[in-house]
Amino acid sequence: MKIRRISAGVAVLAVGALALSACSNTPSDEGSPSGSSGQGGTGGAGAATITVAEVNQFTSLNATTATGNLDLNAKIALATGAHLYYVTSDLTVEHDNSLGTVEKLSDDPLTVKYTINEGQQWSDGEPIDANDLVLAWAVYSGYYDDASYGDDGSVTGGNAYFSYAGSTQGINDTEFPEIGDDGRSITLTYAQPFADWEVVLDLDRPAHIVAKKAGLADAAALTDLLRSQPRGDAANPQPENPQLRAVADFYNTGWDTTTMPSDPDLLVSSGPYQVSDIVEGQSVTLTPNENYTGTNKAKLDSIIVRTIGDPSAQIQALQNGEVDVISPQANADTLSSLEGLSGVTVHQGAQLAYDHIDLNFSGVFADPNVREAFMKTVPRQAILDSIITPLDPEAQVLNSQVFLPQQDGYEEAVATNGSSAFGEPDIEGAKALLNGQTPTVRILYSSENTNRVDAFTLIQQSASEAGFQIVDEGDATWNTRLGDGSYDAAIFGWTSSGVSVSDTPQVFGSGQASNFNGFANPEADALMNQLIQTVDPDEQIALRQQIDKLIWDSFYGLPLFATVGVDAVAERVTGIDAYNPNQYGVWWNVWEWGVNDA
Secondary structure (H helix, E strand, O other), rough: OOEOOOOOOOOOOOOOOOOEEHHHOOOOOOOOOOOOOOOOOOOOOOOEEEEEEEEEEOEEEOEEEOOOEHHHHHHHHHHOOOOEEEEEEOOOEEEEOEEEEEEEEOOOEEEEEEEEOOOEEEEOOOOOOOHHHHHHHHHHHHHOOEEEEEEOOEEOOOOOOEEEOOOOOOHEEOOEEEEEEOOEEEEEEEEOOOOOOOHOOOOOHHHHHHHHHOOOHHHHHHHHHHHHHOOOOOOOOOOOHHHHHHHHHHHOOEOOOOOOOHHOOOOOOOOOEEEEEEEOOOEEEEEEEEOOOOOOOOOEEEEEHHHHOOOHHHHHHHOOOOOOEOOOOOOOHHHHOOOOOOOOEEEEEEEEEEEEEEEEEOOHHHHHHHHHHHHHHHHHHHHHHHOOOOOOOOOOOOOOOOOOOOOHHHHHHHHHHHHHHHOOOOHHHHHHHHHHOOOOEEEEEEEEEEEEEEEHHHHHHHHHHHEEEEEEOOOOOOOHHOOEEEEEEEEEEEEEEOOOOOOHHHOOOOOOOOOOOOOOOOOHHHHHHHHHHOOOHHHHHHHHHHHHHHHOOOOOOEEEEEEEEEEEOOOOOEEEEEOOOOHHHHHHHHHOEEEEEO
């Protein structure tokens, strides 16, 4: 076995749109799952097939919404979608010029033109054109929203239409796009500079399908509807537009499914692969999109993605030849087990990902004293020692909400952000803050993820010593509950692309769709708005350090640890040659995957 260890010092200045990570679900059986996805690693006689084991259960064909934003959904979306850009394993942005071009026309004002090449089409034969880019802009910009929000992050007035997982800041400084005469291009003009202009807009869902499901004649009619609607203004909210609501509702939930949809419209794709089978809770099968005309063509007859949450079960399946690629959420036994395998290449490195516990700014935690008291009970070092130290003896507790240890600015942030007050548990200090109270705290986490179960158990034991009454809200479908008010604290993870600064307002910006706990701080919002307009890396770091301190000062919750990434690849697989620390992991170049025995 070859083990390729990657340095933890990946040089990145910031991270991009974050995805929910490592939401382990029920492991599949030792044997093959039922249905057509039950083939082994060889995919049957004469078939060029790779079988991949993933921790997550597939939940949506739309990974761009706040609820669909899971890392496995994003990996499937990468394989089934054509994209104007992608991020390589060394965290550089590469453009797919076979789909189209992204051209900055001017710096003052910032003006960017997006053009889809002639002849590009969806898998159903419909053309990819400017209507599809306009829909993506409408979703990503939040242009039509006029909602106002309460202290807990809930909508108190107006309308929030599209549920976009990323941050709308920056691109919301554009007006309705100028559509080119060719019908394949749009031009955006920004009112302010924007650091992430190159990666803020991409081809997304098919406009003609959204139009059809919302009762519109075609994609052009959808564009006409969007053009006719004014920019939302929270200070002057308008009555809800029922047609726009129908469009947004379908976009937000219409592609959510855990089973194979009977409606072929939901399976329309633009990339090298398309979904051809889903076995609920067990597998997703991808096969080539015959109408794909780009350069990133599929090399395989099929990719089978099996849900195997248990790291040991993933390793066993790899050893037995049932799967060819695994990306387990590593635990203490993972590396020692992998070291016993032959014919396997292992990649290991620091991920652009971290686990954390967030506290809702409502209910029992509306009182900052209760938040602070709870944070004083969290045994972060014990959690690290239980989960991460066996993988990386040099690992330390994560002490920043916006930086990872491998990023420039981390050490300086830790020195000034106030994290030192939450080292080892301070039970007596927590009791003093509670002053005799015994608050009940409901903690949400993935009940099928052993690492999260361990973290919850340690937190429960420690918090109980201070008088907290802990309610176990472990749930295999925890991600569907984020932001719904059914819990008080949540243990989960974020993983990022590594190429932008917009992740910070995505999670911490007031009213953003991925701000699940209702954090709102006007000073932090102002700094985040300044951050996305700043192109100088040193100034970005300084702004993020100020934001980090404001988050700690608010008793937001606690980062726990930066995660260690491990993947293992059978020797029959070609095209997976490097460790990728971002949310796509081995999937970043899925179109290059092949087998050497087909």
